[in-house]
Amino acid sequence: MTENSETSASNVKFEVADSPPTPLVLGMGLQLAILCIAGIILTPAIVVRAAGGAESFLSWAVFAAVLISGITTIVQSVRIGRIGAGYVLLMGTSGAFIAVCIGALQLGGPSMLCTLIVISAIFQFALAARLSLFRRVFTPIVSGTVIMLIAVTVMPIVFGMLKDVPEGTSSASAAWIALSTIVVMIGIALKGGGSLRLWAPVIGVIVGSIHAALVGCFDFQRIVDAAWFGLPSLAWPGFDLSFNATFWILLPSFILVTVVGAIETIGDSIAIQRVSWRSERAIDYRAVQGAVNADGLGNLLSGLLGTVPNTTYSTCVSVTELTGVAARRVGVVIGVTFIVLAFFPKFLAVVLAIPGPVVSAYVTVLISMLFVTGMRIALQEGIDYRKGIVVGVAFWLGVGLQSEVVFPEFFSEFAGGLFQNGMTAGGTVAIVLMIVMNFADTKRHRLKLPFGPDALTEIREFLDSFAAKNKWNDEICNRLQVAAEETLLTMLEHKDSEQDESDDSQVLEMVAYKDNKDVVLEFQSTGIEQNLQDQVSMLKEQSMLGRVEENVSLKILKEITDSVRHQQYHNTQLITIRVQTQSGGVAAMS
Numbered sequence: 001m002t003e004n005s006e007t008s009a010s011n012v013k014f015e016v017a018d019s020p021p022t023p024l025v026l027g028m029g030l031q032l033a034i035l036c037i038a039g040i041i042l043t044p045a046i047v048v049r050a051a052g053g054a055e056s057f058l059s060w061a062v063f064a065a066v067l068i069s070g071i072t073t074i075v076q077s078v079r080i081g082r083i084g085a086g087y088v089l090l091m092g093t094s095g096a097f098i099a100v101c102i103g104a105l106q107l108g109g110p111s112m113l114c115t116l117i118v119i120s121a122i123f124q125f126a127l128a129a130r131l132s133l134f135r136r137v138f139t140p141i142v143s144g145t146v147i148m149l150i151a152v153t154v155m156p157i158v159f160g161m162l163k164d165v166p167e168g169t170s171s172a173s174a175a176w177i178a179l180s181t182i183v184v185m186i187g188i189a190l191k192g193g194g195s196l197r198l199w200a201p202v203i204g205v206i207v208g209s210i211h212a213a214l215v216g217c218f219d220f221q222r223i224v225d226a227a228w229f230g231l232p233s234l235a236w237p238g239f240d241l242s243f244n245a246t247f248w249i250l251l252p253s254f255i256l257v258t259v260v261g262a263i264e265t266i267g268d269s270i271a272i273q274r275v276s277w278r279s280e281r282a283i284d285y286r287a288v289q290g291a292v293n294a295d296g297l298g299n300l301l302s303g304l305l306g307t308v309p310n311t312t313y314s315t316c317v318s319v320t321e322l323t324g325v326a327a328r329r330v331g332v333v334i335g336v337t338f339i340v341l342a343f344f345p346k347f348l349a350v351v352l353a354i355p356g357p358v359v360s361a362y363v364t365v366l367i368s369m370l371f372v373t374g375m376r377i378a379l380q381e382g383i384d385y386r387k388g389i390v391v392g393v394a395f396w397l398g399v400g401l402q403s404e405v406v407f408p409e410f411f412s413e414f415a416g417g418l419f420q421n422g423m424t425a426g427g428t429v430a431i432v433l434m435i436v437m438n439f440a441d442t443k444r445h446r447l448k449l450p451f452g453p454d455a456l457t458e459i460r461e462f463l464d465s466f467a468a469k470n471k472w473n474d475e476i477c478n479r480l481q482v483a484a485e486e487t488l489l490t491m492l493e494h495k496d497s498e499q500d501e502s503d504d505s506q507v508l509e510m511v512a513y514k515d516n517k518d519v520v521l522e523f524q525s526t527g528i529e530q531n532l533q534d535q536v537s538m539l540k541e542q543s544m545l546g547r548v549e550e551n552v553s554l555k556i557l558k559e560i561t562d563s564v565r566h567q568q569y570h571n572t573q574l575i576t577i578r579v580q581t582q583s584g585g586v587a588a589m590s
Contacts (some may be wrong), residue, residue, distance in 0.1 A: 012278045013324035016087060020327050028325050029333025031202040035362060036092055036313055037341060038354070040069050043093035044308045050098075051105035057306075060235035063342055064307040065093050070338030072298035072310060076291060077331025082570060085291035087272045088320060088331040091298055094261055094311035095153065098421075100253045101308050108246045110237030110306060116250055117303030118239070120258040124296035127262055128289045132569040136438050141387050142394075142430045143267030144378025149398045150264065150314055151371040152422040156402070158363045164356025165217050173215045174357045181208030181361035189322055189365075201319060201362060208358035219353045228346045237306045258299070260427040261311045265295045268312040271373050275317060276326035282533035285569045317373055318366035384516070390433040398426020444513040445469075451508035451525045453492060459484050459510065466512050476581050479560060480519060483579045484510075486557040487523055491575065493553065494530045515578075518562060523575045532575055533566035 014020040020028075044061040047053075053061075072091040079086035104113040131138070165174045185204030192200060212218045240247070269291035270283050291312065298310040316334075320326050341347050378391050400406035402422025411419050419425040447462045449455050460481055467477040488508075511522040536558050557564060562578040 011321075011324045012276065012326055014327045015278060016276050016326050016328050018327045019329065020325060024325065025327065025329045025333055027199065027202060028319075028323065028330045030337055031205070032090060032316060032319055032330070033334045033337035033341070035201070035205065035354075035359065036090055036315055037066065037338065038359065039095075039313070040065055040092040040338075043095055043098060047098055047101045047105065047308050051102045053105060053110070054235070056232070056235045057110055057237065059232035061307040063232045064302070064305040065310070066338055066342040068298055068301045068305065068307065069093070069310055070335045070340075070342065071301065072294055072335075073338060074332055074335030075297060076294045076312070077328040077335065079287075079290055082286075082290055083293040083297055085269050085272070085287045085294065086328065087269070087276055087287065087291075088316050088326060088328055088334070089265075089268060089272055089291055089294075090313040090316040090331070090334055091294070091310050092313045093308050094257075095421075097254075097257055097261070097309045100250065100257050103253070104250050107250065108240060111240040112247065112250070114237055114303045114306050115239045115241065115247065116254045117299055117309050119251065119303075120254045120309070121296050121299035121303060123255055124258050124262055124299060125293060127259070128292035128296060129571070131266075131285065131289050131292065132567070132572045132574065135567065135574070137431055137434045138263055138266055139434060140270070140377045140380050141390050142263060142427070142434055143270055144374045144376070144380075145391050145394050145398075145430045146260070146263045146423060146427045147267040147271065147314060147374030147377060148371050148395060149402075149423040149426040150374070151367045152395075152399050152402050152426075154363070154367055158360050158367065161356035161360040161363075164360075165212075173217060174355075177208055177212045177215070177217060177355060178357035178361040180211045181205065181358050182365060184208070185362065185365050200322065201366075204365075205354065205358055205362055208361060209354055212355040212358060217355050217357075219355075223346065223353055229343060230345050231343065235306070256428065257424060258309075259431070260424050261309070262292050262295065263427050263431075264314075264423065265291050265312045267374070267377060268314050268317060270377060271314070271317045271370075272320060272326075274376070275321040275373075280537055282531045282537075282566055282568075284531075285567050289570055314370045314373075315363070315366050318369040321369060321373070322366070386437055390430055390437065394426045394430035394433060397429050398422040401425040444511050447510040447512075449508055449510075451491075451506040451527075455508055456485060456488060459488065462510065463512065470514065472581060480512075480521070480579055483557065483560050483577055484521060486553045486560070487521070487575060487577055490532055490535075490553045490557060491523060491525065491528055494528050494532065494535070514581075517581055519579045519581055521577050521579065523577075524572055526572055528566075528568070528573050528575075531566045531568060533564050536564045 041062050044065050045058060048058040048061055069090075069092045073089070075084045076089040076091060077087070078084060101113060104116055108116075127134070162174055162178055163171070165177075181204045184207045185200050188200035188203060209218060213220075266288055269288045273281075273283055273287065295311055302309045316331075383391070397406065399422060401411060401419050402425070404412075404420060408420075411425075419428070445462070445466050447458065449458050463480045463484055464477065467480060506525060506527060509522075509524040511520075511524075513520055532554070535554055539554060539558055557577070560579065562580060563576075565576045567574045567576075
């Protein structure tokens with residue numbers, strides 16, 4: 001199964017580069033910003049108050065968090081150089097950092113927290129730059145599992161918000177408010193047509209808020225008391241550069257949570273690509289690297305300004321899939337809205353006044369869709385028993401630790417309670433199991449040579465030796481030879497036009513190994529302009545247009561292989577093909 005063989009986002013009405021009507025863009029951007037702003041504010045509030053921090057630092061941390069979320073959301077959308085995904089990826093404070101940030105504030109104070117966050121951000125930039133080296137660990141299996149665990153981590157908080165109503169309000173009233181919101185959202189999403197479906201989330205929230213106001217559950221006083229414009233007092237804590245024992249005790253936990261947050265960002269950046277195009281296409285891992293870089297930028301700014309780190313919010317994936325609007329202009333509106341809201345406490349108060357049952361119902365729909373998106377990602381390359389073990393064990397251990405039913409007396413103290421977060425615990429387990437699985441894989445045979453037409457002779461000798469060691473017959477050997485030859489020819493055909501033909505510095509690395517009944521051939525190099533996976537997928541369309549003769553190598557490659565996958569990174573490109581070793585495939589071809 002190729003990576004882009006999943007059901008495409010056929011309900012996409014506006015793709016990434018499209019320009020939807022301005023009212024629609026403003027409506028989409030505002031509703032996402034308004035409904036996520038509370039979460040952005042809540043995380044630093046929980047951290048500072050739980051650690052016993054001063055109110056002045058809390059006000060500053062909230063202001064900085066909202067401002068940074070706006071800046072990084074814009075960067076994610078427009079992509080500046082290699083920073084940003086170029087898709088609508090909403091940025092906000094990270095709940096995964098709550099436990100370690102509280103520990104840092106309690107043990108070392110705000111200045112220690114800033115130092116740890118900045119160093120973690122530098123680590124994240126390094127991770128993004130060499131993301132291709134971790135491709136066997138940060139796989140769709142791991143990313144999909146982490147996304148599913150986001151629901152496990154968030155839903156207890158979401159369900160707890162159902163009771164977040166003024167004192168004296170009955171539980172029945174809260175239940176009816178939530179029900180009215182969710183029924184309107186789902187009803188419009190399932191039955192609404194055309195542009196009406198695009199407004200399902202915001203209509204649901206408006207209906208729920210009106211219902212709440214009618215029964216006295218809307219906090220108008222919060223809005224009345226808030227100032228129209230204002231800035232908090234400067235409470236930047238500076239840095240603790242003593243690098244004492246407390247720093248070294250806390251640093252591993254911060255790096256671990258940063259890795260887990262990066263995996264979440266990887267998963268979100270893959271998921272947003274899947275729901276942002278009408279036709280199927282391969283995942284662009286350069287965009288994934290950009291997303292992780294933007295995440296690192298957000299963390300760096302968080303450390304420099306003195307607030308909790310941030311991450312991508314998966315809500316935007318669900319909303320994009322629900323509404324079919326993927327235009328990056330929406331992301332710009334979200335970012336600008338956050339920046340404006342940071343300076344206008346009155347507007348923040350309006351958002352915070354939305355009753356808990358309304359927000360809970362809204363998030364329940366979106367997180368449910370996100371859980372299914374995680375399942376799709378985890379299943380995109382098929383599930384064998386080993387991958388099933390990784391997903392199953394990581395997911396259920398995450399559930400158990402989040403629910404505090406797995407040795408809570410131990411994990412509540414271990415690493416400052418870090419593993420009581422289901423996403424952190426399950427993500428860590430998934431990473432460890434993937435590393436173990438990679439070590440358990442069969443031996444990989446490697447070849448390194450100059451990338452050019454002359455490489456074909458060495459590749460043939462390499463595959464002859466590989467086939468002989470596995471005692472395969474001539475038919476299987478010939479099939480591997482043809483697959484490798486057509487892959488090389490296709491790579492050369494799509495080589496970067498700016499690459500000097502006489503340049504011998506370009507290197508081709510080839511890896512061959514067995515995977516159950518298949519042989520996997522990997523070709524790693526640089527300077528390939530077009531994505532070959534997309535080219536193979538487009539063969540049917542090109543055939544209908546009568547242009548098959550232009551893609552003979554691709555056509556042969558499609559017929560002789562089980563799958564073709566092309567991962568494009570900034571520093572390298574990897575083409576992976578799967579060839580059956582059983583008889584019955586395409587016979588000898590030359």
